[in-house]
Amino acid sequence: GIQVEQSPPDLILQEGANSTLRCNFSDSVNNLQWFHQNPWGQLINLFYIPSGTKQNGRLSATTVATERYSLLYISSSQTTDSGVYFCAVKRSPGNQFYFGTGTSLTVIP
Amino acid sequence: NAGVTQTPKFQVLKTGQSMTLQCAQDMNHNSMYWYRQDPGMGLRLIYYSASEGTTDKGEVPNGYNVSRLNKREFSLRLESAAPSQTSVYFCASSEGYTIYFGEGSWLTVV
Numbered sequence A: 001g002i003q004v005e006q007s008p009p010d011l012i013l014q015e016g017a018n019s020t021l022r023c024n025f026s027d028s029v030n031n032l033q034w035f036h037q038n039p040w041g042q043l044i045n046l047f048y049i050p051s052g053t054k055q056n057g058r059l060s061a062t063t064v065a066t067e068r069y070s071l072l073y074i075s076s077s078q079t080t081d082s083g084v085y086f087c088a089v090k091r092s093p094g095n096q097f098y099f100g101t102g103t104s105l106t107v108i109p
Numbered sequence B: 001n002a003g004v005t006q007t008p009k010f011q012v013l014k015t016g017q018s019m020t021l022q023c024a025q026d027m028n029h030n031s032m033y034w035y036r037q038d039p040g041m042g043l044r045l046i047y048y049s050a051s052e053g054t055t056d057k058g059e060v061p062n063g064y065n066v067s068r069l070n071k072r073e074f075s076l077r078l079e080s081a082a083p084s085q086t087s088v089y090f091c092a093s094s095e096g097y098t099i100y101f102g103e104g105s106w107l108t109v110v
Helices: none
Strands: A004-007 A010-014 A019-025 A031-037 A043-048 A052-056 A059-064 A069-074 A083-090 A103-108 B004-007 B010-013 B019-025 B031-037 B043-049 B064-068 B074-078 B087-095 B098-101 B105-109
Touching (some): A010 A019, A019 A103, A043 A052, A043 A059, A043 B098, B019 B105, B031 B064, B043 B064, B043 B074
Parallel strands (some): B010 B105
Antiparallel strands (some): A019 A069, A031 A043, B004 B019, B031 B043
């Protein structure tokens, strides 16, 4: 399978601070997604980003497929950003998504 | 639009008991999945189904069975529950680029 490593494993921020989360993967992929798992356990899609850069409000993501990594940027963090952020990748042919172990983010007021 | 619905949300089992986790999606997706999530280990794939009538093992299939009853439904069965199967279970479905998750089922085996 594809190995997916995320860093840092844990992150504590003051409200208003910026952060960068990283996802490294061990093989070529044609599907990469970022998820946020809120404190109630719900998994929400943030980005589908196999390559390039996307922005959605205070969040943006960049994937450099040739170098096998992706970055998730969170600007002006809010307490509602707290939770675990997962990166997941998939390679065709195949149906399996491989997940990293996540970055646990805590935003303090 | 319900998306992916899984039941039950919480369950406590005794070692050796059996149970089935139910999952249904209303997005007409072909692919469906069962994952388990354990502390510090991310999500690990138990089984998946690429289409109605097909199932395949994932990373951690031992102790589980699945049934793709129709295009909408994909169930996960624990035949003889063990404490090591205490976990949070997520059902998911996908079509094309994005995967959508249910809200999770918290299972404790004592």
